Amino acid sequence: xxxxxxxxxxxxxxxxxxxxxxxxxxxxxxxxxxxxxxxxxxxxxxxxxxxxxxxxxxxxxxxxxxxxxxxxxxxxxxxxxxxxxxxxxxxxxxxxxxxxxxxxxxxxxxxxxxxxxxxxxxxxxxxxxxxxxxxxxxxxxxxxxxxxxxxxxxxxxxxxxxxxxxxxxxxxxxxxxxxxxxxxxxxxxxxxxxxxxxxxxxxxxxxxxxxxxxxxxxxxxxxxxxxxxxxxxxxxxxxxxxxxxxxxxxxxxxxxxxxxxxxxxxxxxxxxxxxxxxxxxxxxxxxxxxxxxxxxxxxxxxxxxxxxxxxxxxxxxxxxxxxxxxxxxxxxxxxxxxxxxxxxxxxxxxxxxxxxxxxxxxxxxxxxxxxxxxxxxxxxxxxxxxxxxxxxxxxxxxxxxxxxxxxxxxxxxxxxxxxxxxxxxxxxxxxxxxxxxxxxxxxxxxxxxxxxxxxxxxxxxxxxxxxxxxxxxxxxxxxxxxxxxxx
Numbered sequence: 001x002x003x004x005x006x007x008x009x010x011x012x013x014x015x016x017x018x019x020x021x022x023x024x025x026x027x028x029x030x031x032x033x034x035x036x037x038x039x040x041x042x043x044x045x046x047x048x049x050x051x052x053x054x055x056x057x058x059x060x061x062x063x064x065x066x067x068x069x070x071x072x073x074x075x076x077x078x079x080x081x082x083x084x085x086x087x088x089x090x091x092x093x094x095x096x097x098x099x100x101x102x103x104x105x106x107x108x109x110x111x112x113x114x115x116x117x118x119x120x121x122x123x124x125x126x127x128x129x130x131x132x133x134x135x136x137x138x139x140x141x142x143x144x145x146x147x148x149x150x151x152x153x154x155x156x157x158x159x160x161x162x163x164x165x166x167x168x169x170x171x172x173x174x175x176x177x178x179x180x181x182x183x184x185x186x187x188x189x190x191x192x193x194x195x196x197x198x199x200x201x202x203x204x205x206x207x208x209x210x211x212x213x214x215x216x217x218x219x220x221x222x223x224x225x226x227x228x229x230x231x232x233x234x235x236x237x238x239x240x241x242x243x244x245x246x247x248x249x250x251x252x253x254x255x256x257x258x259x260x261x262x263x264x265x266x267x268x269x270x271x272x273x274x275x276x277x278x279x280x281x282x283x284x285x286x287x288x289x290x291x292x293x294x295x296x297x298x299x300x301x302x303x304x305x306x307x308x309x310x311x312x313x314x315x316x317x318x319x320x321x322x323x324x325x326x327x328x329x330x331x332x333x334x335x336x337x338x339x340x341x342x343x344x345x346x347x348x349x350x351x352x353x354x355x356x357x358x359x360x361x362x363x364x365x366x367x368x369x370x371x372x373x374x375x376x377x378x379x380x381x382x383x384x385x386x387x388x389x390x391x392x393x394x395x396x397x398x399x400x401x402x403x404x405x406x407x408x409x410x411x412x413x414x415x416x417x418x419x420x421x422x423x424x425x426x427x428x429x430x431x432x433x434x435x436x437x438x439x440x441x442x443x444x445x446x447x448x449x450x451x452x453x454x455x456x457x458x459x460x461x462x463x464x465x466x467x468x469x470x471x472x473x474x475x476x477x478x479x480x481x482x483x484x485x486x487x
Contacts, residue, residue: 132310144189155187364394
C-alpha cells in the first residue's frame, strides 16, 4: 500500500496496459509503476455535480484514466442516479430505510404528496421516480424556501424515539451533527442529490477491459452490467463486495499465467512519463488568465441544472457546447510553480479530467433519445426497447473535445428477465417483440423443469447459465437461510 500518490496516466502500447504514471502528492515527484495487471477502483463521479452524496475524492478521475488511453472504453455514463433524500443543503445521504420503515415526504404545507402522484408505491417508489416527484413538487411552488435554495421535508417523527435511535442511529447522528436537528421531534430538510454512477469502465465478466489487456476495473468505477440504467438500493454493496472478490480472483489468476508476463520497452514508459510532465508543465508555464475554481463551479452548475434529474434536448445541447468551451479554457489556466505539494496544480489537472468525464455523461445523455431508468428526458419520455436497447460505448481520441460514441445491442434471447413493465405507474414504453417471445421461453422452461422435479440450480443453468463466468474457486453453490446445503 503506497499512500499519498495519484495515478495520472496509464502506461500502454494500444493493446496492453503495463501500469501507470503516478504523482506523489507530497513531493510532486512523478514515478512509473510497471505491473502485470492494473485495476481501477476509484468509485464514482459525484463531484462533477454541485450536490452529491459522494465523498470529496469521488471526482471521476478513474474514468478519465481509461478515457485518455484512447483505447479503453466507458459504457452507459449517462446513467446517473439521484437519491431522493440528501440532507439539505449539504447533500449527505439519509438512508431510504427511513421511508422503508414508514417515513413520509411532506411539502412546505406539511402535506404528504407522494400518495397523490404515486398511489401504488407512494414513498417506496424507485429512487429515480421519487426524486422526480420531489423536484416536480418544488417546481409547483411547494418547496420550503431558504437562503440556500428550496427543499422538502422527511418526517420520521412518527417512528418514535426508540426506533430512530436504535434502528436509524446513523440518521439520528447525521441530523444532529450536520443539521442541528433532532429527527425524533423535528422534520429533516431533504432534496434529491446525485448519488451513483451506473456507467463506468467497460469490462468483460472477468473485470478486464475488452480493448486493453491487463487493465481491470471493479466497483462503481466499472460498468460490469450489474445495474443497467438504474440501481436498486443495496446493490452497490453487492457490486463492491462481489465484484471485488470475483475480479480480484481473476486478477490473481491473470498474474500467475506465464503468458501474461510483461516485456515492455523502456521507451513506452518514458513516452508516458513525458506526456504527463508536459501536461503539468502546460499549467505551470501557461500565461493565461482562466481560473480553475470558476471553471469547475460552472461545470457543476451545468451538470446539475441541465444534465440532472430532468433532461431536455435544447438544454443538453447548450450544456455540451459550454462544457466543451470550459474544457478548452483549462488550457489557459495558469498555476504557480511550487516545489513539492501543489494543491493549486492538483485542482487544475483534476478539473480538466472531470470535464472530460462530464462531457462523456452529457454527450451520451444528449444522444440517447429516450428515457431509461435514471436517464429521464422530458422531450423523449418513453423507454424505447426497439431502438435503444443497447449499451452506450464511449472513447476519447487524443486532441478531441468530445467523446466518440458507439452502441452495443443487447441480446434479449439470452436474458433471464427480458425487458418489460417495471411493476408500477404507467406502462410508458415501446416493447421489443423479442421480449414477449423470450418471456414465453423462460416460463415454459421453468414450468417444464419444475414439473420434472428439477432444483433451482438446474433451472438457472437452463435459462441463463453463469458458472462458466466464475473463477474456479467460487464455483460452489450459494446457501440460503431457508435452504441449507447438504454436506
